[in-house]
Amino acid sequence: MASFLFMAISLLYLMVLQCTIEGRLLSLSKPDINDAAAYARWLVSQNSWGVLNTISEDLGGAPFGNVVSFSDGLPSKGAGVPYFYLTTLDPTAANALKDQRSSLAISEFPIGTCGNIDPENPSCAKITLTGKLKLVDGGCKEAEFARSALFTKHPEMMDWPKDHNFQVYKLVIEDIFLINWFGGPKPLTVDQYLNWKKNKLSFSS
Secondary structure, eight states: OHHHHHHHHHHHHHHHHHTEETTEEOOOSOOOTTOHHHHHHHHHHHOOEEEEEEEETTTTTEEEEEEEEOBSSSTTOOOSOOEEEEOTTSHHHHHHHHOOEEEEEEESGGGTOSTTSOTTSTTSOEEEEEEEEEEOOTTSHHHHHHHHHHHHHOGGGGGSOGGGOOEEEEEEEEEEEEEOSSSSOOOOOHHHHHTHHHHHHHHHO
16 A cells, blocks of 8 residues: 555656646647647747847857747746846847847747657747847836746746846747648737737637
């Protein structure tokens, strides 16, 4: 009986561990692949990092891609806008202060819901958010919200060196490229993406 109880507790622990990333409970059930807005918001909310691309003057205007952590809000309350905690000691933030044009590429693969298929397989979703990477005023309410979202998802950020002057940045989205199945990208406007919950409620009423 004791051994059975131990096995049951161990199994439950492993299930919780698999469904959690850095203290954030994941929603592993995918939205309908035909609901592009819901799928895009789920993909951004469930991820914790991506490749952020900026324009580098030092590289003659070539794109510079960098792995960065991000958050779009508190658990289960993501708003769709990615926030970052960056320092100008790193090229990404320094680039953005000179040229705000940026894009964030995110894959479904790190979530663990793609199975054994290749990350490039179209059924393993990918999204690229393109727009402007902007510094958020550190004293405003938006920065307070962003820090709460980032530190909840990435607790160690709170202990990063103060003399590195990490600051909050956000990606102001202007275009969305989403693939979550064969047949090319899904049509999706920024308005549909950002107002997904509002639109969902209006359609169901």
